[in-house]
Amino acid sequence: MRTFYQTKVLEAGCDEAGRGCLAGPVVAAAVILPKRFKHRLLNDSKQMTEANRNALRNIIEEKSVAWAVGFVWQNEIDEINILNASFLAMHRALDQLKTIPELLLIDGNRFKKYQSIPHECIVKGDSKFASIAAASVLAKTYRDEYMEAEHLKYPHYQWSHNKGYPTKAHRDAILLHGDCELHRKTFRLLPLPKQGSLFENE
Secondary structure: OEOOOOOOOOEEEEEEEOOOOOEOOEEEEEEEOOOOOOOOOOOOHHHOOHHHHHHHHHHHHHHOOEEEEEEEOHHHHHHHOHHHHHHHHHHHHHHHOOOOOOEEEEEOOOOOOEOOEOEEEEOOHHHOEHHHHHHHHHHHHHHHHHHHHHHOOOHHHOHHHHOOOOOHHHHHHHHHHOOOOOEOOOOOOOOOOOOOOOOOOO
């Protein structure tokens, strides 16, 4: 994993978590790491254990030059769509940075320009650049923490396990109990009926 994209500018890595969920916010983080930051656990957050993500979150927050997290809520996602919501979450994270970066490294292949700061979109950037990987860790841990708290209000959806993603247990709970205020109404909450399935006569 590379520690920087360019050697002479201050870079902020940006990534999001929760794009594919049926419920809850999409969350993004922006992280400026010191040039020589390295940690053996740092990787794409999806490839890390929950315990390692939580441990690394504290290290990232302590060692980074600057970091911030932005939330875009489910009602906003329904209004502007998930792609624009992901960009907005990154912008909200960048708005909070106490140090202004000179270059943004964005995980993925698209981004909406932020102010006058140049950016580079990098497919699978969270497995290639340390600052993006660090942002992926913060975005995922903050979102997971939020969904675990919401699980206490809505335990039947099992968000403590699925974090709002479209697992069978989550969708079975929607079928049984209906949706709630945290669900994204513009998303397909239940699969299309299939011949012989329990959804056939719905």
